[in-house]
Amino acid sequence: MKKEKLISIYVRNKDITPSSYYRVIQYSQKFNGKVSIHNIAPEKIYTAHLNAVNSSRYKRIVIGMLYYISMVFRVMFYLSLDTIKRPNYVVVSKTFCPKYTPRILLWLIKKVSTRTKLIWDFDDYIFESGEISTTQAKILEKNSKYIVVTSEFLRSKINHKFQDKVILLPTTDGDFQGFNENDLLNKRKMDFDKEIRIVWVATAGNIPNLLKVVEALDKAAEILSYKYQKKLVLVVVCNMKINKKVKYLNIINIKWTREKAKDEIFNAHIGIMPLILNEYSLGKGGFKLVQYLSTGLPVIASKVGFNEDVVTDRCGILVDDNIRIDGWIDAIIELAVSFETWSKYSFEAYERWKKEFSYDYNLEVWNNLLSS
Numbered sequence: 001m002k003k004e005k006l007i008s009i010y011v012r013n014k015d016i017t018p019s020s021y022y023r024v025i026q027y028s029q030k031f032n033g034k035v036s037i038h039n040i041a042p043e044k045i046y047t048a049h050l051n052a053v054n055s056s057r058y059k060r061i062v063i064g065m066l067y068y069i070s071m072v073f074r075v076m077f078y079l080s081l082d083t084i085k086r087p088n089y090v091v092v093s094k095t096f097c098p099k100y101t102p103r104i105l106l107w108l109i110k111k112v113s114t115r116t117k118l119i120w121d122f123d124d125y126i127f128e129s130g131e132i133s134t135t136q137a138k139i140l141e142k143n144s145k146y147i148v149v150t151s152e153f154l155r156s157k158i159n160h161k162f163q164d165k166v167i168l169l170p171t172t173d174g175d176f177q178g179f180n181e182n183d184l185l186n187k188r189k190m191d192f193d194k195e196i197r198i199v200w201v202a203t204a205g206n207i208p209n210l211l212k213v214v215e216a217l218d219k220a221a222e223i224l225s226y227k228y229q230k231k232l233v234l235v236v237v238c239n240m241k242i243n244k245k246v247k248y249l250n251i252i253n254i255k256w257t258r259e260k261a262k263d264e265i266f267n268a269h270i271g272i273m274p275l276i277l278n279e280y281s282l283g284k285g286g287f288k289l290v291q292y293l294s295t296g297l298p299v300i301a302s303k304v305g306f307n308e309d310v311v312t313d314r315c316g317i318l319v320d321d322n323i324r325i326d327g328w329i330d331a332i333i334e335l336a337v338s339f340e341t342w343s344k345y346s347f348e349a350y351e352r353w354k355k356e357f358s359y360d361y362n363l364e365v366w367n368n369l370l371s372s
Helices: 018-028 045-053 057-085 103-115 133-141 154-155 158-165 183-193 205-213 214-229 260-266 287-293 327-336 339-356 359-369
Strands: 006-011 035-041 089-091 116-122 144-149 167-170 194-200 229-237 252-254 270-273 297-302 316-319
Touching: 006 018, 006 057, 018 035, 018 089, 018 287, 018 359, 035 057, 045 057, 057 103, 103 133, 116 167, 133 144, 144 158, 144 205, 154 167, 158 167, 183 194, 183 260, 183 339, 194 214, 194 260, 194 287, 205 297, 214 229, 214 327, 229 260, 252 260, 270 287, 270 327, 287 297, 287 339, 297 327, 316 327, 327 339
Parallel strands: 006 035, 006 089, 089 116, 116 144, 144 167, 194 229, 194 270, 229 252, 270 297, 297 316
Antiparallel strands: none
16 A cells, blocks of 8 residues: 655744745645644744834843744754654745754754755745845755745746756635625625725735835825715735825725735725835735735736736736836726726736636646655
8 A cells, every 4th residue: 555645844834924824835735645734933922023023122032032942942843853754745935944043953954855855935035135044045955856936036046056946836825716706896896986995915024115105095095086086095904004194095904814814805996016126026926916816806016026927917007116106196097997997907817817826726736746
């Protein structure tokens, strides 16, 4: 009788870290084999760490130490187990291990990776952000069987000796599927003549990207109010509130959970992804745009990096906001005035997702990698 394949997955936290969930975890129940998921950061300590930004310096230090120590001991425990169990495949997500990595952990990573087939997955420019140490990155580059990333830009940041290991795979979301297209279209149509809802879903580190365009959105809200008698609402789904003084734009802050993000995307008319042009942004994988498209939501995005590969002129609008920030005003008006125009973009948005970013395609790629 053929022995069951063992797959070990390392993530920062499958419930709190969006990239861990959407890159790997959402597919794991359909992997061909017995899957073990290792959360390196315990949920309570990780949540406290994320929320400590506005705490006192002493509290931040204490929480930071607990966060670091708990991760070191947990990853050490799981890696030690895997040196004994020898799973067929080990999948490590992004920066599963602390940046400041004790030598014993580096030794364990090497040990595990020589006894199994290692797959390293990441979707951000983690070398630029400093989320991973140079030593840890070199070990993962050298010892991985495959390196799964979102774009050619990220492939180019891997040592040229190992770029033949790279598999390109965009981040997508299968959780939204199962909706009735006509029902969702009619739901969005109900409020269209009175109120246009823009949704922005992200983590706190991306707030500067949003603040870049808020004034332009406020100006668009003024035009919609006086010329078309419509209200413009910006729904911010994030683990931190934004506080920005505006005159006409209605800003609603909602604390991020996977279900809240899902609800607000379904309730929206436009999804946005502004980006400040820098090295880190060039490495972003455009996931939020893909997520919006998966519900037939027209999108507006900065003309930066992988955004240009996601958005076509049929499913949304790219704004070259480093030249002209007012392009955001034009884009909002283009999508917010006529429901006929909006619905054409909406139809093409969902078609774009089905053809280029489907969940089923990504699942097939993962199962192929875990069989080779």
